[in-house]
Amino acid sequence: MNSFMSINDELVIKQCPDVSKGLGVFTTRNLSKGLRLLAETPLLAYESTFDAMEDIERSFECLSFFNQAGFIRLFAGALDITPFLKKIRRWSEIDVARVPNRLRQIVRFNSVEGQGIGCVLAILSSFLNHSCVPNAFLYWNDTLNAVTIHALRNISKGEEVTISYFQESVYLSAPQRNARLAN
Known part of the structure; x- marks a missing residue:
């Protein structure tokens, strides 16, 4: 799988193995839990x-x-x-x-809304796909005035970096998440 675009030394955007998922963000090396993977100034920021x-x-x-x-x-x-x-x-x-x-x-399809971030749209972060069991978390950093992505656990080289599209509701049940995704 060839890279579509390099984000930084740790991350690239490329086609997902499951082509129905489109493009995704993948690691280029092993990453440690807690590591800030990306800090990006959003194009747009709103309350909702x-x-x-x-x-x-x-x-x-x-x-x-x-x-x-x-x-x-x-x-x-x-x-x-x-x-x-x-x-x-x-x-x-x-x-x-x-x-x-x-x-x-x-x-x-590209903005993320959640506690502490309002609603933001940032180009690189838009390539992060959803997982019900994500390995990263999107957060608003007031000091940097940027969206930051942090590893929730160790992430292996070549693994896709995923977030929950429901930042404020990471403890929803599978049926509740599916109902929200359908909307």
Whole structure:
């Protein structure tokens, strides 16, 4: 499996062995429990996902050209093929006024909401997949003004780094998690 993109010395983004999961974040070496794997300034931060959905068009227009280009390429649902295209049409050809629903879908599928973080969307963190038994935790660090990812346990070289999409509800039962994922 080739790397799609290197994040840092410890992490790469690449295709998951289960291709239905798309891209994921994988380790390049053994990592220790408690290690901060990533600190990333979010593109967008809100009090809640609802606030993000209500304000996404205005917020998108306020992003730099570079951040808009990264944002619009994020995953926007099961029928979205954009992240997998090797050659994406020129950014200048994308009429953002015609894609407000795509912006909301990107927020829906890539933002994380939880205690201590509100709702944030950060490009690299967007590639973290969900696990009901995650090996990492996403946290808001006020000092850094950034989203940080920390190892919950030792993570082996080549293992996928996963988080729970329900940061505030890590103790939900499997049926409760499945019901929330269905929404």
